[in-house]
Amino acid sequence: MSTAVAGTEINEVLEQLGIKEENQGASTGSHWFNTRGEKIGSYSPVDGSLIANVNMATSTEYEASILKAQEAFKEWRLVPAPKRGEIVRQLGEKLREYKEPLGKLVSYEMGKSYQEGLGEVQEMIDICDFAVGLSRQLNGSTLHSERPAHRMYDQYHPLGIVGIISAFNFPVAVWAWNTALAWICGDVCIWKPSEKVPLTAIACQKITAQVFKANNIPEGVSSLIIGDAEIGKLMSNDKRVPLVSATGSTRMGKSVAESVAKRLGKSLLELGGNNAIILAPSADLKMVLPATVFGAVGTAGQRCTSTRRLIIHESIYDNVKEILTNAYKQIKIGNPLDENNHMGPLIDKDAAEMYKAAIEKVKASGGKMLVEGDILTGEGYESGCYVSPSIAEVENHWEIVQHETFAPLLYLIKYSGEVSNAIDIQNAVDQGLSSAIFTNNIRESELFLSQAGSDCGIANVNIGTSGAEIGGAFGGEKDTGGGRESGSDAWKIYMRRQTNTINYSTELPLAQGIKFDF
Numbered sequence: 001m002s003t004a005v006a007g008t009e010i011n012e013v014l015e016q017l018g019i020k021e022e023n024q025g026a027s028t029g030s031h032w033f034n035t036r037g038e039k040i041g042s043y044s045p046v047d048g049s050l051i052a053n054v055n056m057a058t059s060t061e062y063e064a065s066i067l068k069a070q071e072a073f074k075e076w077r078l079v080p081a082p083k084r085g086e087i088v089r090q091l092g093e094k095l096r097e098y099k100e101p102l103g104k105l106v107s108y109e110m111g112k113s114y115q116e117g118l119g120e121v122q123e124m125i126d127i128c129d130f131a132v133g134l135s136r137q138l139n140g141s142t143l144h145s146e147r148p149a150h151r152m153y154d155q156y157h158p159l160g161i162v163g164i165i166s167a168f169n170f171p172v173a174v175w176a177w178n179t180a181l182a183w184i185c186g187d188v189c190i191w192k193p194s195e196k197v198p199l200t201a202i203a204c205q206k207i208t209a210q211v212f213k214a215n216n217i218p219e220g221v222s223s224l225i226i227g228d229a230e231i232g233k234l235m236s237n238d239k240r241v242p243l244v245s246a247t248g249s250t251r252m253g254k255s256v257a258e259s260v261a262k263r264l265g266k267s268l269l270e271l272g273g274n275n276a277i278i279l280a281p282s283a284d285l286k287m288v289l290p291a292t293v294f295g296a297v298g299t300a301g302q303r304c305t306s307t308r309r310l311i312i313h314e315s316i317y318d319n320v321k322e323i324l325t326n327a328y329k330q331i332k333i334g335n336p337l338d339e340n341n342h343m344g345p346l347i348d349k350d351a352a353e354m355y356k357a358a359i360e361k362v363k364a365s366g367g368k369m370l371v372e373g374d375i376l377t378g379e380g381y382e383s384g385c386y387v388s389p390s391i392a393e394v395e396n397h398w399e400i401v402q403h404e405t406f407a408p409l410l411y412l413i414k415y416s417g418e419v420s421n422a423i424d425i426q427n428a429v430d431q432g433l434s435s436a437i438f439t440n441n442i443r444e445s446e447l448f449l450s451q452a453g454s455d456c457g458i459a460n461v462n463i464g465t466s467g468a469e470i471g472g473a474f475g476g477e478k479d480t481g482g483g484r485e486s487g488s489d490a491w492k493i494y495m496r497r498q499t500n501t502i503n504y505s506t507e508l509p510l511a512q513g514i515k516f517d518f
């Protein structure tokens, strides 16, 4: 292979990360299972090349990983939480060391810009830092008992195995958000990454293995299973996996939720969005422009928080339309490893075809294309995954607008009158992930944030919909699944709560004053 990746050969990047085609299948302290199964080819959307073939796990190998994880849990749960935090601290340090090659591989395998690839690794580092502090704060409450000489408190214990199913668009950060918290909570993790980006997952497992080896941590604390939806289904139906954290489409989330609920397990679902920005009459258009363009075309519109709908007050509608259509003419599309480009490719050719089909549907519904995107061909676009972005004038209730198109397709919707009308439009979709308003009117912004405002998990004022800091709980409502990951008290989902009552008297008073004399 001789592909140049930001000045480095791809082979060099893989070598820096300890991945070589000939040693795939070798166990490296920690383990993943990739023998004997079918192969998945990891193709780069950047230039269409086959980066490597990776073997898929079989159900027998899945079984082995569960047994290994169960064994590891017995040991790991007894390690004091701050000591587990120390392991996560060391992982954060290792990620700092590997930030560049890992960021490059993320960019090359998934197609996001190198800057965003580095940003994703930075998120992993940030969550490690967050988790280290948290490892000393897994606190329950002390409660007053109604009985004399009794003490009550609640405390949190680890759950066991956390199954992580992740999507292609955040190939490494979502794993770190889950594992860093799950590990400090005393859980062990089994990760099934997206089959579209297996190499970045192997790289993470290799980096983790170095830390685990240096600290004699049992291998089964971190397992990686490469496979498709079938492995995800095994996990969802498996009673030995008390928590399944699944990130991906709403279709996938509904299937996981049903299987996990049938066995009364817990699921943490991070699913699709249909995110809107409301532009009120006082919106500062200088800020709106970068927020919207980054939100709509950043990561080629393949973020769960990408801006899909702009709900614009009629008094500024024409102005915004003109500014945006002009800005779109300047978007540079090309190799995401070249910092001069604003937008890289979609993940694969199927995604490009789906984008084309969505544009056709918009037109068939009566939408007006202000900027009509297409699949790009010619020099630099040989992979067939590059597209140009679109802007369309639409109505919110159309079926295609109600649906999440995972591509750079931005809808303009006009509102008139009060901001409450815009809020009604923004809430009138099935998804509830991220939302934003641009306004300088405090009444409008407070209404937007109130219980009568945005129904999304994330609601921002004078910031776009895209991206989030790890310190806040991340996730969304309705068809987005209701899960919360990362900051705030999201750690509680990774633990089970226990209420303890201790009697230090010589009597046995019953609760609620009940007498039981004999």
Ligand code: NAD
Pocket: 165, 166, 167, 168, 169, 170, 192, 193, 194, 195, 227, 228, 229, 231, 232, 233, 236, 247, 248, 249, 250, 251, 252, 253, 255, 256, 269, 270, 271, 272, 273, 303, 304, 305, 404, 406, 433, 475, 476, 480
């Ligand atoms: P996808 O649903 O096709 O696949 C996601 C993962 O689920 C993959 O690992 C896949 O193998 C697995 N999977 C698929 N069907 C399954 C099933 N029935 N049972 C178990 N596992 C199954 O999603 P994708 O195309 O990789 O990612 C894009 C989607 O993910 C978008 O909808 C995006 O909004 C969403 N997403 C959401 C968040 C969030 O935090 N809310 C973050 C990233 C991506």
